[in-house]
Amino acid sequence: MRTAISTRDTSNESIIPEQEKHRDDMRAVVLVPVLKQRDTRDTAATPAAAGRSVEAKLEEAKGLALAIDLEVTQGLIVAVNQPRPATLFGTGKIEEIGHLLDETNSGLVIVDHPLTPVQQRNLEKHWNAKVIDRTGLILEIFGRRASTKEGTLQVDLAHLNYQKGRLVRSWTHLERQRGGAGFMGGPGETQIEADRRLLQERIVKLERELEQVVRTRQLHRAKRRKVPHPIVALVGYTNAGKSTLFNRITGAGVLAEDMLFATLDPTLRRMKLPHGRTVILSDTVGFISDLPTHLVAAFRATLEEVLEADLILHVRDMSDPDNAAQSADVLRILGDLGIDEKEAEHRIIEVWNKVDRLDPEAHDAIMQRAEGSANIRAVSAITGEGVDALMDEISKRLSGVLTETTVVLSVEQLPLISWVYSNSIVDGREDHEDGSVALDVRLSEAQAAELERKLGKTTTRERENWER
Structure with missing residues (x-):
């Protein structure tokens, strides 16, 4: 059953005002304006978005509409020679779209471009329909996903x-005035x-x-740092397959649907790498082009999980012909968060996902290119192809000098055995007749210090330094 777009009424006002009309407001016409003369408000003029094809922008805008269960009756690329301050579009185009709304019984127009309040109001009057711009639509989706x-x-x-x-x-x-009452306004x-x-x-x-x-999230991060598990963050353009890859790697049941912004809130899972190292994997909100600055700022707290990460997996949908422009958008937003290109070389692995959707020739070319690169791994999160190689690369990146040690736990210290198994690589175990247990372990310097703190003075036998 379809539901109307949420209005999140906050002061008897709605982003999408209700109007008297007979059209179906769940049927939408999607417009992608192509401005011959861009104005300074046009965020599509950014370098990242400039490389995106107009057809790809239209398909993405239609996908955004489908994400909130709208029925897209028509998608149009509209040339705008001179943006009109009052309406954006010219009179002829406004009339043409008005006829289209009548023909398709559509009560909603989505304009994939920033609209001023005046433009939005005037277009609603001309078309007797609801009008929302890209920012308003993304907010509606975010509201559904939170x-x-x-x-x-x-x-x-x-x-x-x-x-x-x-x-x-x-x-x-606007000039209606009211007298002051008490302290509520003069x-x-x-x-x-x-x-x-x-x-x-x-x-x-x-x-x-x-x-x-x-502050609560920061406290949680501080607690995680005391148990020194590396953090691996998944980032990528929306619908690149991050959640599917997250599920493939961890076995978790995270929502993984073929929809935009399927994940909005960060999801954390603890997992063990093939060689035994425990890490925390974080799935984050998908990025998108032309995301307004105030939206990035609002979600900065969520995206800070990425800043804290020891390793970032940049997931790309290689079956999307627009994936190069999408990648540029992701890197631009990471830059806005403070992760520069030089730092990115050491912290980012590009994960070329959805290779199962490629034709055999393209598939082989992608796999060959990935094998020849230290910073790229090609995978299919659906079939599992390439995932083992990705996990090996993650292990390699996060490895450091580990100390190989035998830890002897007395009977009194046995309650700590679960901590040892969770925070180190246990290669062997020997149970003694007196109830004590000897564990052959590999652990980092920080983990060794934490273990010494927990055990106090413990009998250990250093064997050798082992570099993974």
Whole structure:
């Protein structure tokens, strides 16, 4: 059963205002404007997006609409010779699209381009239909996907900041004034000023709540650092197959569907690498082109999992003809987070996913190229092809000088045996008649120090330094 687009009403206003109409507001026409003369607000003018084909942008926009269960009746690439400040499109094109809405019984128009509040309001009047731009659509998807308190707070905060700048849409009587009452605004305060003030109060409240959640996440990260497991973060363009790869590697049941933004909140799993090293694997929100700055800022707390990672797996969908431009978008956002290109060379492995979707010739070429590169591994998260080689590369990257030692645990120290198994590589075990246990282990310097702290003075026998 289809559900209407959520409005997240925050001050008797909605991103998508309800209007009297007979068209189906779950049937949408998707428009991708191609601006011959780009204005300064056009985020599509960024270098990363400039390499993306218009056809790919249209397919992505349609995919965004499908992500919230809309029925796309028509997708159009619209040439805009001169952007109109009031409507973006020219009069002739507006009339043409209006007829299309009638013919297809569509009550929603998605414009894959930033719209000013005035443009959005005027287009809704011309078409007697709901109109949302790319940012509004992405916010709707984020709202559907958020499942944790942190994710919900981040979505609500981004939504309020977006809504705050668009109050003009719903107020044609902007000069209406009301007298002051008590401490709630001075005399002569306009209705829109009052609404903006109320929104700002809610924004401040959400920011405080989010700060508390962020502090809690930081405490959790600090605890993880005390148990020195390396962190491996999965990043990539939305729908690149990160969650499917996450499930393949860990055996976890993370939602892995063929949809945009299937994962919004970070998911963490502890796992052992082939050679025994324990790591924490993190699946994060998918990236997307033309993501507004305030949305990146709102999700920075979630993306900080990437900043903390010892190794980053950049998952790419090699079956997508637009994957090079998608990769550029991901690297640009990583740069915005503070991960520069030089650092990326040492911390990032490119995972070329979905090779099972390629024709035999393209498949062989991709596999051969990956085998000749130290920073690329080609895989199919569906079939498992190449995953073992990827795991070996992860082990190699995260290996360091480990100390090979025999730890003898007395009867009193046996409760710590589970910690030893979880935090080191156990190569052998010998149970003694007096109840003590001798474990042959390999562990890092930090793990050895933590073990000594837990055991106090313990009988150990150093055998040799072993470099993985």
